[in-house]
Amino acid sequence: MTAALMNTYQPLALSFTRGLGTRLWDQAGREYLDAVAGVAVTNVGHSHPRIVAAISEQAAMLLHTSNLYSIDWQQQLARKLTQLSGMERAFFNNSGGEANETALKLARLYGWRKGIEQPLVVVMANAFHGRTLGTLSASDGPAVRLGFNDLPGDFAKVPFGDLAALDQLQQKHGARIVAILVEPIQGESGVQLAPPGYLKALRDLCNRHAWLLMLDEIQTGIGRTGQWFAFQHEGIVPDVMTLAKGLGNGVPIGACLARGRAADLFTPGSHGSTFGGNPLACRVGCTVLDIIEEQGLLENVRVQGERLLTRLRAELAENPNVLAIRGQGLMIGIELKQPIRDLTLIAARDHGLLINVTRGKTIRLLPPLTIDEREVGMIVRGVGLAVSTD
Numbered sequence: 219m220t221a222a223l224m225n226t227y228q229p230l231a232l233s234f235t236r237g238l239g240t241r242l243w244d245q246a247g248r249e250y251l252d253a254v255a256g257v258a259v260t261n262v263g264h265s266h267p268r269i270v271a272a273i274s275e276q277a278a279m280l281l282h283t284s285n286l287y288s289i290d291w292q293q294q295l296a297r298k299l300t301q302l303s304g305m306e307r308a309f310f311n312n313s314g315g316e317a318n319e320t321a322l323k324l325a326r327l328y329g330w331r332k333g334i335e336q337p338l339v340v341v342m343a344n345a346f347h348g349r350t351l352g353t354l355s356a357s358d359g360p361a362v363r364l365g366f367n368d369l370p371g372d373f374a375k376v377p378f379g380d381l382a383a384l385d386q387l388q389q390k391h392g393a394r395i396v397a398i399l400v401e402p403i404q405g406e407s408g409v410q411l412a413p414p415g416y417l418k419a420l421r422d423l424c425n426r427h428a429w430l431l432m433l434d435e436i437q438t439g440i441g442r443t444g445q446w447f448a449f450q451h452e453g454i455v456p457d458v459m460t461l462a463k464g465l466g467n468g469v470p471i472g473a474c475l476a477r478g479r480a481a482d483l484f485t486p487g488s489h490g491s492t493f494g495g496n497p498l499a500c501r502v503g504c505t506v507l508d509i510i511e512e513q514g515l516l517e518n519v520r521v522q523g524e525r526l527l528t529r530l531r532a533e534l535a536e537n538p539n540v541l542a543i544r545g546q547g548l549m550i551g552i553e554l555k556q557p558i559r560d561l562t563l564i565a566a567r568d569h570g571l572l573i574n575v576t577r578g579k580t581i582r583l584l585p586p587l588t589i590d591e592r593e594v595g596m597i598v599r600g601v602g603l604a605v606s607t608d
Contacts, residue, residue, distance in 0.1 A: 230563055237264025240586050240593055242572065250566060253585040253597050254574045258405070258437045258549070261464035262509045263586040269467055272505045273498065282496045291500035295473075298507050302446045304455045305475035309484070310495030314436035314462035315348030317472035318399075320489060321432045321458045322352050324476060325397040326372075327483040328430055337396040339432075340387065342378040346406035347399065347434055356399055358407075378404060379412045381419055388427065397430035397458075398423075402448035405437040408580035409551025411544055421454040430480055432458040436472075440464035441510050441587050443547035444520035451546070467506050471499040515587040522589050523547040529598045537605060548589070552581040552601065564604050571600035581605070 234242045234250075240263055242250045255261060262269065276291075283289065296308040309320055322339065329337025339356065347353040356373055374391060376383040378400070388395065398420055404410040417433075424431040433456040438448035442464060445451055449459070457480045462472040472494070476483070493499075510516065527545055530552065534540045542553040557579040558564070565571045574582045581601065585593070 230566065232563075232566060239263040239265075240589055248570070250570045250572050251585075251593060251596050251600070252572045253583050253600075254572045255584050255586045256468060257463070257574065258442055258584040259463045260467050261440055261442065261587045262467055262506055262513075262515070263588045264468075266467070266509065268505055268509055269502060272501050273469070276498045276501045280497050282493065282498075284492060285490065285495065289495055289497055289500065291497045291504060292495040295495075295500040295503045295507075298504060299461070299473065299475060302507070303459060303475060304477070305459060306477040306481040307475065309474045309476075309489065309491075310500065311472040311474070311491040312470045312493050312499075313348075313472045314434075314460065315350045315353050315472075316491065316494075317436065317460035317462055317474045318347045318353045318356070318434060319350055320472075320474035321399065321434075321460050322356065323489060324458055324474070324480050324483050325399075325430055325432065327488070328480065329396040331483070332396070332428075334394060334396060336372065336394055338372055338374050338391055338394040340384065340395060340398040340429075341373050341375050342400055342404070343375055344378060344404055344407035344410065345399075345401060345434075346404070347401075378410060379416055381416070381423075384420075384423065388423075392427065395427065395429055397432050399432045399434060401434045402438050403443070403546060403549060405549065405582070406576055408553060408577050409545050409549060409582055411546060415452070417449055417452045418454055421452075421456075424457070430457040432456060432460075434460050436460055436462045437584075438549065440506065441516050441519055441547075442549050442584070444516055444523060445547075446510075446516065448546070465503050465506060466499055467502060469499050469502045471503055473503075510587065513588070518589075519547045519587050522591065522594055523550070525591065526550060526583070526594045526597060529594065530601065533598050533602045534605065537602075539605060545583075548583070548585055548587060550583040551576075552583070552605070554579040554581070554605065558605060558607065561604060561607075564607050565600055568607075569600035569603055571597065571604070573601065573604070 325339050341356045344358050347356045439461045459475045539555045565573045
């Protein structure tokens with residue numbers, strides 16, 4: 219049979235028919251523990267009854283009107299997010315890539331308002347911010363950029379976590395720099411954590427030089443690290459923050475939040491989205507935030523995340539192929555010395571465990587925020603057996 223889909227993915231020969239909580243079932247009825255959560259998306263679990271009810275009720279009432287009209291659920295979600303984050307205003311779209319494009323447009327406008335003809339945005343080595351042409355320019359790695367020449371410029375790259383490199387860049391290009399765009403934890407490059415105090419140092423640096431601090435919290439936000447947003451671990455607030463993934467629990471939604479000098483840069487006509495902020499997506503977003511708060515899931519992430527990290531380190535301490543285990547909350551990476559061929563397939567086929575492998579040799583664990591102690595044990599046993607496979 220001729221393939222009807224473009225050749226952009228290499229999916230496993232595994233297809234699911236239903237999900238509930240932390241579990242998925244394939245076409246043969248076999249059950250799997252989901253330690254990927256759709257890549258940090260289904261944070262409150264599959265088919266949560268309150269999400270199902272919100273989608274069903276809203277679909278029967280109103281799906282779309284466009285932003286030509288006021289949307290009550292959009293206003294409600296914006297208020298909830300700004301209150302939780304300390305930000306001031308929100309713009310809604312449909313994905314993380316779009317949210318980061320919005321942030322980059324804010325940076326450009328900020329530079330234009332300051333009279334900077336060729337503004338520079340500082341980005342990090344090994345970063346990943348999306349697959350649009352603009353966010354590819356801000357990302358790193360030959361695999362995602364191959365074949366896309368003449369990408370938009372105006373980015374300066376420094377090593378992640380290296381403050382000295384930032385100082386050198388400031389001395390060389392300080393007059394052109396308008397913003398720093400950074401992931402609090404680099405997810406796609408293997409769950410790379412910044413050194414303690416790094417985000418606070420970036421905040422101080424941006425304050426001194428009147429730059430915008432823009433945080434990509436698309437993977438780390440909405441409770442993934444044990445706080446609503448990863449920046450809250452360091453007691454700072456960014457100027458711009460982007461969200462997606464877990465905000466919709468599977469319903470596509472992206473958001474760009476801003477405060478202070480960045481909050482009023484857009485004017486009518488300077489940005490927009492046909493589908494962004496529609497009643498369905500925003501109602502689901504509000505429901506997700508309510509579930510996390512009412513079920514105490516931030517505390518569950520802190521407790522189970524620490525338990526998972528501790529038990530993985532104990533289980534894999536003697537494994538010669540394990541180089542490092544790192545993470546925060548329920549965002550954990552296990553770096554291997556040598557890639558294990560078909561590791562994701564082995565874990566699923568032999569142990570009923572769904573995991574993700576990034577950059578060829580780092581296992582990434584991103585389970586729903588609802589996991590319990592027994593499921594932590596299942597993940598530890600499954601990963602231990604999978605990485606011990608010859």
